[in-house]
Amino acid sequence: MKARRPSGFTLVELMIVLTIIGILASLAIPSYDGQVKLARRTEATVGLDATYKAQMAYLGEFGSFATNYSDLQKYLSIPGSQLVSANELRTGKYTLTLAQPWGTGSWQVTASGQLDGDPWLDVIVGDYNRP
Numbered sequence: 063m064k065a066r067r068p069s070g071f072t073l074v075e076l077m078i079v080l081t082i083i084g085i086l087a088s089l090a091i092p093s094y095d096g097q098v099k100l101a102r103r104t105e106a107t108v109g110l111d112a113t114y115k116a117q118m119a120y121l122g123e124f125g126s127f128a129t130n131y132s133d134l135q136k137y138l139s140i141p142g143s144q145l146v147s148a149n150e151l152r153t154g155k156y157t158l159t160l161a162q163p164w165g166t167g168s169w170q171v172t173a174s175g176q177l178d179g180d181p182w183l184d185v186i187v188g189d190y191n192r193p
Contacts, residue, residue, distance in 0.1 A: 099177050103186070106156045106173035110188035112140045113158060113171045127169045131160055156186075 116137035120128045128134045130148040144152045151158040156175035163170055170187065177184040
């Protein structure tokens with residue numbers, strides 16, 4: 063009678079495959095995290111851009127900049143955003159805060175939110191000074 067050769071993988075072969083999978087995962091995970099952060103930053107940039115366009119539309123109609131998001135509601139189109147207070151608009155990951163620190167001829171919007179696991183807020187600022 064012939065001896066049957068056992069079928070299956072040896073322990074060494076399984077360890078080599080698991081090592082290769084671990085190396086590939088260690089290369090892919092940081093890249094994935096970077097893309098997630100980039101997508102979240104893009105959300106803030108969209109909010110800043112939408113605020114800029116709304117302010118320009120408001121300026122065209124009334125001759126001055128809006129002092130708060132309540133005045134800009136007619137011109138804003140940020141899907142899923144909620145008005146938190148007169149000067150704050152909440153998007154998915156960011157809170158947009160509108161201010162006029164340099165007077166009525168200018169405005170500033172700040173997008174602040176939590177992008178990563180650290181305890182500090184990630185902040186993006188966009189401002190406009192009319193010449």
